[in-house]
Amino acid sequence: MNYIVLDLEWNQCPDGKVKENKELPFEIIEIGAVKLDSNYNKIGEFSELIKPCVYNAIHYKTREVIKISMEELNKCCTFSQVCSHFLDWCGKDYIFATWGNMDLMELQRNMKYFGIEYQFDYPLKYYDVQKIFSMFFEAIKVRRTLEYAVSFLNISIDHEFHKAIYDAEYTGLILKLLDENYLLNNISVDYFNPPKEKKDEIYLKYNEYSKYISRQFNSKEEAMLDKEVISTKCNYCNKNVKRRIKWFSINAKVYYALCYCNEHGFIKCKIRMKKSESDKYFVIKTIKGISEEEGFQIQARRDELRKKRKIKRKSKKYNN
């Protein structure tokens, strides 16, 4: 299995959101990638600029990061042509790796817009090198810039940033420095095409947690009524476990529940509510075994929320 380390550059509407094409907020103008074998040796590279069809000028903010002129782009092939070159170049047996989680989504959105038929794996798994870099080297949730990671790892800077092929090259070098087991246990799933029907729903099991991606529902309420969505199973023994703290929301998108398995202890359940391209809702549920202390933290968090709301009520009443 090869790695396709992919990086894209894209442009947006130069005249602001009101004039943008709603079907394509971001138009890809460059595809860069390196191909690595299973031992992370480079065995190929891909680099092509793209002639834009939707936006005829570079947005001024984009111009600050990408040093490229419209004249140069206009000499190139269209997205449809470049994309099919790229997909041919990828070959058959590969997995994507990208810096961050946007590139695969924008690639698919552009492919959809330009009517390019291509069947990616389903579910489409990939390595988010940015995410794993932070987890592995810094053990925190922050997202770092590519430049930060390159200098953090003392990788020599031989090329400018924000040129797709060079960013892909750097990302590949970082990928090589990550622990392989760690990598396998933190593989990401692309959400551009969420499950449509129950049979398509995705179940993933990792060392430390498990993940479930539901089919799409018409509303959040409908999603939160679904048995499978709100079910809580121990991620070690897969038995249904009782909820000590029922599902509660901390905002419009995130819900938590706390469970207890007699064999494996406290279990944290989290639901993230997401909106699909077709304006439907689907959920990503992660279940993870946690310590007793972390269990208490969830309880404390819920109680804090209650307390805060209570105080708000009171002060509001006095003011009125």
Next chain:
DNA sequence: AAGCGGTTCATTGTAACTTC
């Protein structure tokens, strides 16, 4: 039945990060 206090929940807004 009407009113009040308290709770729960969802929505919206803000802020700080990243990608381009």
Next chain:
DNA sequence: GAAGTTACAATGAACCGCTT
């Protein structure tokens, strides 16, 4: 500037239980 993420704050509606 626009899209993505996360976290927290503010608001208002709906509901339950109680008293009047």
